[in-house]
Amino acid sequence: MYGGFPRRVEKGRIVIKTPREIVLMQHAGEISALALQRAGELVVPGITTWEINREIGNLIKSKGAKPSFRGLYGFPGNACISINQELIHGIPSKKRYLREGDIVSIDVGAFKDGYHGDNSATFACGNVSKGAAKIIRVGERALENAIFQCYAGNRIGDISFAIQSEVEGNGFFGPEDFHGHGVGRELHEDPNIPNFGKAGRGTRLVPGMTLAIEPMVHATTKKYRILRDEWTVVEGNGNLAAHFEHTVLITSGEPVVLTKLT
Secondary structure (H helix, E strand, C coil), rough: CCCCCCCCCCCCCCCEECCHHHHHHHHHHHHHHHCCCCCCCCHCCCCHHHHHHHHHHHHHHHHHCCCCCCCCHCCCCCEEEEECEECCCCCCCCCCEECCCCEEEEEEEEECCEEEEEEEEEEEEEEHHHHHHHHHHHHHHHHHHHCCCCCCCCCCHHHHHHHHHHHHHCCCCCCCCCEEEEEECCCCCEEEEEEEECCCCEEECCCCEEEEEECCCEEECCEEEEECCCCEECCCCCEEEEEEEEEEECCCCCCCEECCCC
């Protein structure tokens, strides 16, 4: 399926993956996807974010992998679990209980045989408000639209513009200081993939690139705050936020989502 890819080379600092590396990334991506799926099943009223974090870690380890986020830059959890106005980097806690109507963004990575998979989604906890359901739908569509731009010959700006158009077209906002990224041996590789931009601009996509595309949506402002824990990022006005992500392979044909379960 991946025949014809070049040997691993550097394009600037962007690593073009070999067929062997892509197979290894498929394995890591599948584990990441399984962990995120399990996390979503656990999003029910009364559970703590620490319990979800524990189950994520147990599943990843049971597959012979390691949680990518544990210890990364000093992060203390197996996954980032962010509630309501929290956009990203929420720290799991035994004191944080989910409540009916919450929306919960969970960001999961798995490291297996030298490579990372990276994905996230925002889940509804029980019945949620119309506004909460809408911000989740918009985040999902922004990711779908971005993946549709992941064809060789397109540019990073095409991905960014697709995200921005969906988010802003629905009256929401995208924080400009956080973005997607390349992924492979390192969790965060080049290129950066902003959630805003101009179509036809930026780095050209070529087969063998592996990209973590992650739309982020704020309800009322581009601004954000970082809490005293020095990790948790929250919507600037204290309103809802959502976050979605897939690891995507650029091929000579259609894009392949490495963190999508079949």
